[in-house]
Amino acid sequence: MAFTLCTRQSGVYSFCRNVLPLNFRRHATGGNVFADGDTVLLKYFRRGQDDAEVLVKLRKGGEVHTGRGRTYHNELIGKSPRDHLKSSSGSRIRVMEPTLADYCRLxxxxxxxxxxxxxxxxxxxxxxxxxxxxxxxxxxxxxxxxxxxxxxxxxxxxxxxxxxxxPRPRVPSSSTPERNMEDATYNGHSADDVFEHTMSEWKKxxxxxxxxxxxxxxxxxxxxxxxxxxxxxxxxxxxxxxxxxxxxxxxxxxxxxxxxxxxxxxxxxxxxxxxxxxxxxxxxxxxxxxxxxxxxxxxxxxxxxxxxxxxxxxxxxxxxxxxxxPRPWDLTCTVPRSIRPREYPSTQTSAVETETVDVPTEELCTEESVTPETENAGDRSAQSVMNAERVEPDSVMICRPKFYTGNTGxxxxxxxxxxxxxxxxxxxxxxx
Ligand SMILES: C[S@@+](CC[C@H](N)C(=O)[O-])C[C@H]1O[C@@H](n2cnc3c(N)ncnc32)[C@H](O)[C@@H]1O
The missing domain is CATH 3.40.50.150 (Vaccinia Virus protein VP39)
Structure with missing residues (x-):
């Protein structure tokens, strides 16, 4: 598609503002899928381990290496926010669109x-x-x-x-994918010239x-x-x-x-x-x-x-x-071990998993109903929960500040x- 220089005088300014297609997706929110060039947040879950998170800019053919195995960007491209996949070592990964806070931190x-x-x-x-x-x-x-x-x-x-x-003008630049070289000039103006000019008009x-x-x-x-x-x-x-x-x-x-x-x-x-x-x-x-x-x-x-x-x-x-x-807290619903029947189907390992309503139970980390932190630290509040009397329904809440090691400034x-x-x-x- 050819296009012309957009000026108020040329009379095509409003055409450029309103009609020219923007051929690239801006980000994945709203049911879209992740594409080459998007930044995604990978959240790792593994039996008996805390969750870990990695920020990745997707590029075709790229790989992510972490202590939890290797993941290929090509597998991530085309996924939607909250989709799951597994790393080469079997860690379960959820792919997310990073929040502004995730992005600035990571x-x-x-x-x-x-x-x-x-x-x-x-x-x-x-x-x-x-x-x-x-x-x-x-x-x-x-x-x-x-x-x-x-x-x-x-x-x-x-x-x-x-x-x-x-709204930003919907103007293609030479960096816009899917654009032919022969489309990238009009009346001697390069796509970048048109882009620059239209943006400077918009900025005014x-x-x-x-x-x-x-x-x-x-x-x-x-x-x-x-x-x-x-x-x-x-x-x-x-x-x-x-x-x-x-x-x-x-x-x-x-x-x-x-x-x-x-x-x-x-x-x-x-x-x-x-x-x-x-x-x-x-x-x-x-x-x-x-x-x-x-x-x-x-x-x-x-x-x-x-x-x-x-x-x-x-x-x-x-x-x-x-x-x-602010201090992050762990708010986990669990059944005290002291009252848990042997065959009790434990379903959660962390607060993060608690909100995973969209994951089949068999995919959750099911080894323990208390977090690894609780196990390792022998946390007293969690211990008292485990010793609690049976209540109806059987689950109780673990409420305690998280051991947060990230720098919060x-x-x-x-x-x-x-x-x-x-x-x-x-x-x-x-x-x-
Ligand atoms: C702590 S950083 C700012 C971090 C930033 N607020 C953020 O949220 O990412 C301080 C910055 O101030 C800049 N700076 C120091 N003296 C300055 C000056 N006289 N004029 C402009 N910038 C200056 C430094 O180069 C440095 O990048």
Missing amino acids: TPRLCTPIYPWSANTIVSALDIHLPEIGDSETPPLEILESGTGHGSLTLHLARAIHGANP NRRAVIHTVDNRPNHAKRGKEIVRGFRRGLYADNVEFHVSDVSSWITREQERRESEEPFLSHVVLDMPSAQAHLSTIARALRVDGVLAIFNPSITQIGDCEKRIRLEALPLTQDQVIELVS GGFLGVWRRMHLRTVEEMTKTQG
Whole structure:
């Protein structure tokens, strides 16, 4: 199929927006099947072993090697979310579409990301409200993040603003599979030219955008790859990536806009020496905009508050909170061993398996009705459950915090709001 350059003037812009087919699936949710290029989460279950999980980007002919055997990508391609298969060593594997949290936790990293629970709290602290579609009075929401790092917080922010933007144009690029070379040009314009042009037109109509800045090119590049890799770039076009020091970027941006008027709705910092950038940020933040600073140490938040006071910056403290990860719990329904008849058909080994209603009983790990953790650790609460009196029906609940070894991160969040300059002047006069 041939296509033409999409401009408002050419009159085919709306044709491109509405009619051109998008020949690739974006991700598997909604009954689709996994394809070459998708990222999938493999969950391993094996008799007497904990579950393990691996994130894999599918490519034809590829293989996954783990301590639980080998799996071929070709077997995964064509599967739907929650389908099962077995590894070469017989481990049962469930193939899943990774959640945003899975993806941020398990992608290979160059620096420490903000972990999903903290990222959600930070997004909530910004109190983002999206402009309504069609509202041309309100300026677009522009949120600055520094540094990009792993791209974890970037993805959470990009998801939060996604609803503000019009649907992405359905335009094929040369990387779109199933497109013939002879189809890839029209009137001398390559498919990539058409794609770039249409995307830049679309970007002008965005109602919300995340500007993410990192002064280390390798971190910026990895962050961009991470954002683009999630569900085939579902949220990527809500983000502009910049390689720069954060203060320099703001100054350049104000020059480019030929205005010293504040243009940022909110700012989020996760970087060392955040206090060094506060005066530049305060100049660019709109009145009542939120400045959220994440730091591993409370004294770093203190350094920011001190700098705000020393320089009489127009920022007022809203809250300072410690981000503590929620503790996962094991909630397992089981029959106490003390009362279990020999022939009792035990059906579960872990909380994860408990929700596996779609798996035939004979496929479940059936050796024990308590988790391997319980067996190994001799956990006292589980022991008391095993010694419990018979109840009707026979099953009881094991409720205990999980032994969670994954790094869940922690830290402190300082939240300030931009004041009117006159408020600061009045305050300074009163104090003086
Ligand atoms: C801890 S990482 C950020 C992780 C990120 N929030 C995430 O969720 O994945 C800190 C980043 O700040 C960047 N950085 C440090 N100083 C900076 C500066 N002056 N301007 C911009 N980025 C900076 C570092 O290169 C690093 O990538």
